[in-house]
Each structure stands twice: as structure tokens, then as C-alpha cells.
Amino acid sequence: MIRHNVGIRTAASPLARLAGRIDRDGLAEIMLSTFRTEIPGYARLPDSVIRGDILRIIRENVDLCLDWLADGAAPPPDRFDVFRASAKNRAGEGMPLEDLLRAYRRGGTAAWRVIVASSEPEDLDTLPRAAELVMDYLDQVSDTVAAAYLEEREHHVSERERRLRALLDALVAGTALDAGHHQTAEQIGLSPADDLVAFAMAIPGEGGRSHGRAAAALRGVGVLAVTEGDRVVGLTAPRPASGTALPPGGLPPGALAVVDVEARRHELAESLADVRHGIDIALRRGRVGIVPLRALALDLLLAHAPRVAADLRERVIAPLGPENGRSRGDLLETVATYVSVGCDRRSAAERLHIHPNTLDHRLRRARELTALDLDDPDDLATTVLALRQLR
Structure with missing residues (x-):
């Protein structure tokens, strides 16, 4: 039996008769x-969904579009509720929004072709108005569907983020994991063992969206990764075979990651705090790629003791720097170069293009100004920490 709207067929309106x-x-x-x-x-959808929910929604669309055409005016808003629900289902299934909207465009094209094919000579003057109404319908239903889809996806993503953060917080706090935590870990392929590795990652010059994509990519290879604005932080299992805790090729081009060594559950809070500090330091240094946290040990010591760092600048850097408009930059450069070559007198002189005796004179002057003897291990360590702040 062919399904028509009998009421429309007997109506007097030319648009109603056409519909x-x-x-x-x-x-x-x-x-x-x-x-x-x-x-x-x-x-990709199974036949049961295609012949069930999808066909039902298509029929609802056909009915609503042709009823709109017959009446010449938009239907009440609640007639669109079924399409909102369907859009949320498609979002939950992971169908791309562009595919969903493409279906409405293709459906509108098919409907218009059938309308034209069903028209008669006396409908010629009616077709322009029919085209306008079909386009109005497509605009309305597409906006409705897109809004519902995005609302559902936002909820889905937000809920997923909430679960991921809950797992990260539980692991870092050392609290017992519940069934929900274990389910989240299983979904990303992470084994919440006793030893885990904390990391922080950033893509210089990129915003939250790029970092969100990077976090999602890491989760796809078993890494617990969440975004924190313009960086990603998280935990992963040790990977001894790869030489780094992050999977090979897991970083986007130009990205930087600071990775700690594996830590026990009770140490993860401090480890995660350290890699957060570490990523800020490494970004200021212009580093890229994977940087072991251990390579930033001196910088971390200074970052965790800002008053000590300020005192070192005052005790070591300031006396060797500008004073009363006169530059002592040659002293600072001399000390920095001497330390960088392992306190080798000849190598430092060659690098500075000065005579070794000139080097000796400058080092004596630096010792007078700072009261630090570079031949003394403690004074040398103090000087190294102070110079670290110039990098």
C-alpha cells in the first residue's frame, strides 16, 4: 500500500495537492x-538500526517536510523533538556530525527531485514556492539536529573528562580505586600498577583544541592524559623496551614532553608536581621532544626554592654584572665559560680568546666580588646554581 496523506490530497491549496x-x-x-x-x-550502521530507527526517522522527516509544504507554514516546535533525540543517538554512536548533516542535505535533494517528478503542468507556478518551503524546512531541521548533536557530544566529552580526571586524582592521591576507576583505566588500556610514570606535554604556540587532540591520541595508546589549558599531563606505565615512558611517535610535531622516572603510588603527587614545573622550565629553554625530568634537576631545585634562587642572584650574579652604569659583563662571561668547560683554564681562555693570565686575573676579581672560590666544591656548586638562572 502506498502511503499518502489523504487530507492533503483532497485539500484545495495547490501546494497541498502537490504534496x-x-x-x-x-x-x-x-x-x-x-x-x-x-x-x-x-x-557502518548495522541493518537492524538502518531498517529500524533510521528508517523511522526518515519517514518522520518526509512527513514533516511534506506537511510543512502543504500548510505553507512551519509546524510547532515539538514536532522536531524526535529529530533531536535521533541526533543525540547518532552522537552517542560516534557518527560524525558532517555525515549526519550530509544525510539531511541528500534527503532534501531526493525530496525535491520527487516533488518535481510528481508535479503537473498546472503546478509550474507553485514550484518556486515549494522550493522555498523545502529549503526553509532543511534550514530549520539542520539547525535543530546540529544543536542537539553538539549538546550530546559536549556532555559525552565532559563526562569522559570527568572520569579521566577522577582516575588521575585517585592514583595521585593514593586512594583505593573503585569499579568506575578500573573501568576507565580499562577503557584506555592502562594497567594501574604500583609503579607509574608522570609526564607533562605542551605544543608551543597551540591552544586548547590541539592539546585536546594530543591528549586523545595518547589515550588511544594506553596513556592516562588530560588537558590543563595549554598543556597535557598524566600517567603512563613504564615502557623499558622503548627507552621512554611515552610511546614512540606519540608526540605531535614540535611538541615537548617532560617525563619523570617511574614512581610508587605514594610518590605520584610530587612526581606530577615536578613535571608540571619541568614543562614550564623546558618551554622557557626552547626545548622540543622528550626531555627527562632528571635533565632539569638543577632548575627544579631553584624553582622549589624561590628565596634561595633570589639570594643566589644577589650574591653571585649581581656582583659580576652592571654596576653604576659600568658593565662587568666580561667577568660574568668569564666565570660562566670557565664553569661550562669543567674549570679547565686553557680551554676557557681559548674559548674567550684571551690569554690564560687574563683569565686568571678575571677569576681572582670575581672571587673578590663574590667571596666564592671556584676551587672549593661547595662554592663551585653555589656558582653553578646561580648561573643556571641565566639560561
């Missing part, structure tokens, strides 16, 4: 076939 000629079930089947052959998101 009443359409075989609605036939049009729905045309749309369904088009979706399955031309849109990847629909081709």
Missing part, C-alpha cells in the same frame, strides 16, 4: 538507499 501526490514510503526508501551508499557513517 498529496508524493508516495511517502517510496521517498523514504530512496533516501535510505542514498544514505547507505553515499554516506560512510550510515554504511
Whole structure:
């Protein structure tokens, strides 16, 4: 039996008569076939969904579009509720939004072709108005569907983020993991063992969206990763075979990651705090790639003791720097170079292009100004820490 709207077929309006000629079930089947052959998101759906929910929604669309055409005016808002629900289902299934909207565009094209094919000579003056109404319908339903889809995806992503952060907080706090924590860990392929590795990652010059994509990519290879604005932090299992805790090729081009050594559960809070400090330091240094946290040990000591760092600048850097408009930059450069070559007198002189005796004179002057003897291990360590702040 061909499904028509009998009330429309007997109506006096030319638009109603035109809409009443359409075989609605036939049009729905045309749309369904088009979706399955031309849109990847629909081709992946099982037949039970295609012949069930999808066909039902297509028929609802056909009915609403032709009723709109027949009445010449938009229907009440609640007629769109079924499409909102369907869009949320598609979002939950992971269908891309572009595939969903493409279906509505393809459906509108199919409907218009059938309308034109069903028209008669006396409908010629009616077709422009029919085209306008079909376009109005597509605008309205597309906006409704897109809004519902994005609302559902935002909720889905937010809920997923909440679960990931809950797992990270539980691991870092050393609290017992509940069933929800274990389920989240299983979903990303992370084994919440006793020993885990903390890391922080950043992509210089990129915003939250790029970092969100990077975090998602890491989760896809078993890493617990969450975004913190313009960086990603998280935990991963040790990977001794790869030489680094992060999977090979797991970083986007130009990215930087600071990675600690594996730590026990009760040490993870401090480890994560250290890599957060470490990523800030490494970014200021212009580093890229994977940087072991151990390579930033001196910088971390200074970062964790700002008053000590300020005192070192005052005791070591200031006396060797500008004073009363006169520069002592040669002293600072001399000390820094001498320390960088392992306190080798000849190598330092060659690098500075000065005579070794000139080097000796400058080092004596630096010792007078700072009261630090570079031949003394403690004074040398103090000087190294102070110079670290110039890098």
C-alpha cells in the first residue's frame, strides 16, 4: 500500500495537492538507499538500526517536510523533538556530525527531485514556492539536529573528562580505586600498577583544541592524559623496551614532553608536581621532544626554592654584572665559560680568546666580588646554581 496523506490530497491549496501526490514510503526508501551508499557513517550502521530507527526517522522527516509544504507554514516546535533525540543517538554512536548533516542535505535533494517528478503542468507556478518551503524546512531541521548533536557530544566529552580526571586524582592521591576507576583505566588500556610514570606535554604556540587532540591520541595508546589549558599531563606505565615512558611517535610535531622516572603510588603527587614545573622550565629553554625530568634537576631545585634562587642572584650574579652604569659583563662571561668547560683554564681562555693570565686575573676579581672560590666544591656548586638562572 502506498502511503499518502489523504487530507492533503483532497485539500484545495495547490501546494497541498502537490504534496498529496508524493508516495511517502517510496521517498523514504530512496533516501535510505542514498544514505547507505553515499554516506560512510550510515554504511557502518548495522541493518537492524538502518531498517529500524533510521528508517523511522526518515519517514518522520518526509512527513514533516511534506506537511510543512502543504500548510505553507512551519509546524510547532515539538514536532522536531524526535529529530533531536535521533541526533543525540547518532552522537552517542560516534557518527560524525558532517555525515549526519550530509544525510539531511541528500534527503532534501531526493525530496525535491520527487516533488518535481510528481508535479503537473498546472503546478509550474507553485514550484518556486515549494522550493522555498523545502529549503526553509532543511534550514530549520539542520539547525535543530546540529544543536542537539553538539549538546550530546559536549556532555559525552565532559563526562569522559570527568572520569579521566577522577582516575588521575585517585592514583595521585593514593586512594583505593573503585569499579568506575578500573573501568576507565580499562577503557584506555592502562594497567594501574604500583609503579607509574608522570609526564607533562605542551605544543608551543597551540591552544586548547590541539592539546585536546594530543591528549586523545595518547589515550588511544594506553596513556592516562588530560588537558590543563595549554598543556597535557598524566600517567603512563613504564615502557623499558622503548627507552621512554611515552610511546614512540606519540608526540605531535614540535611538541615537548617532560617525563619523570617511574614512581610508587605514594610518590605520584610530587612526581606530577615536578613535571608540571619541568614543562614550564623546558618551554622557557626552547626545548622540543622528550626531555627527562632528571635533565632539569638543577632548575627544579631553584624553582622549589624561590628565596634561595633570589639570594643566589644577589650574591653571585649581581656582583659580576652592571654596576653604576659600568658593565662587568666580561667577568660574568668569564666565570660562566670557565664553569661550562669543567674549570679547565686553557680551554676557557681559548674559548674567550684571551690569554690564560687574563683569565686568571678575571677569576681572582670575581672571587673578590663574590667571596666564592671556584676551587672549593661547595662554592663551585653555589656558582653553578646561580648561573643556571641565566639560561
